Amino acid sequence: MKQDVKKLLENVDRVSLTVDVWTAENGTGLLGINAHWVDDKWVYRKRVLAIREIVSKHDEENMAAIVLQALEEFCLRPKVYAGITDNATSNKRMLALMARKIKIVNPNFSARRHVPCVTHIVNIVVQAAIKSFGIPSAQVVEPDEGDVMRTTDHYDNDQDNELGDMFLASDDHDGALRPLSLGDAVAKVRKLVHGIRSPMQQREHYAKACEDDPEVEDSNMVILDCPTRWSSTYALLAVVVKKRDVIDEVSKAFGRKGMATKMLKDEWELVKEFYRILSHFVVSIDHVCKIVMPAICDTLYLIDGLKEHMEEVVQQIKDGKFFTSVRRLHETDRSNMAQACKAMH
Template sequence: MSLIAHFIDKKWNLHKRILNFCQITSHTEEFVAKEVETCLNAWELNRVFSITIDNTSSNDVIIKFMKKWMNARNCLLLNGEYIHMRCCAHILSLIVKEGLKDEEIPITRIRKAIKYVRSSPSRLARFKGCVEREKISYKGLMCLDVETRWNSIYLMLATAVKYKKTFDLLEIIDTKYVKELSKDKGPGVPLSKD
């Protein structure tokens, strides 16, 4: 967990400070709230305007606990009216995921193709051989998407598009590639329309 303070000084300059960066051993609402409370106490922070946190229902309980605790100590600005600010990056991530639901199968095919190539040195070498045969000048690494980063699907797909001819050639010369992506009724290899 990372706890960051944003504040304005007496000269109206905006500041940002990392107050704490710690491992969370339990994700229960009470435990997380107690960790935040401990950090605020350690820094002797007695004025809080808002807390920005991911948009999950479990975090609503954390905020409720924090609001009660801060109200008891009279450290909330505006009576805690703006205490819970939902993380816009998390909201954006949820929007992107919802918007991509119709493209789930094509994205899965591309993700599995990249996983296949990256899963062993020999497969990666075979893929690099296909890159050379297709005379692709792009030298970027293929990346996989990350659940918590909304733009990582875009980065994965943008890279895969640059290697489209390579994946097409790999399908012809590597029978294991086709079998692996099609096993267990999998979605198969990426299609041209993907």
């Protein structure tokens, strides 16, 4: 197969590379190298060149050595046109080092030919936005704690949590209002989902509640999000928003612990609106990832669409039209929310 790939690449004038590293818990890693090109019939082609283990430090020197060795095996050093990676500093340095080492045989390749991964950039933006909204990391939820936790560094830091307690709400219109936080609302959702997934009795109760609700089309188990993929938070919110009544029904069976995770009506509205914000990012990324022949124009379309979406959200917040279902949202609250959305913009 390797010889077939070499023969296929013999008449190719130039190729671009995508390079990525996966790191295991024990510190070892795998480095994957793909080649991409357009053939003489203007057909987009790609092949996996190598998947190599990184047994030493994951720095630019060791990674560059592995990539250069693979290029040498496939006679591609003079043909490299561009390199696509995520935005890790080690990747940028790796490509710069590669450019210096193959300068004699390939003077046109330079560090300026580094193309950052647009989906990774969007991931960074949304992760930063999730943090700015005061939403704790997915990995901090534990099933045996009594109250909703605030155990992440950024969530406990007052300077980083300006949006944490900016809403006021109560299920009782005449009752005392207490601070309402999007971070607390999402943490409650996670805790409820964790409780539903853990004991078999709760799982059965959940399945029965889904069957009894005519608006719920399935009884699939609710999922938990993970800290490494922001889209998993969107997937979590998508399910619980759809099954809000079921979640509320099952939470009543939690007993005394259920009081600590009971979702207020305004908290549900906050979760719903935040889900709406994230949905545009998910749809845009899915659109680009499903394109068989991705191009720069697709990336520009994605960025322009997200920019327009966030501008609209910011303006709606300024005009008081966003989060309108949440009671007593003050002007200062709208201003703070607008600042967080501007960061996403």
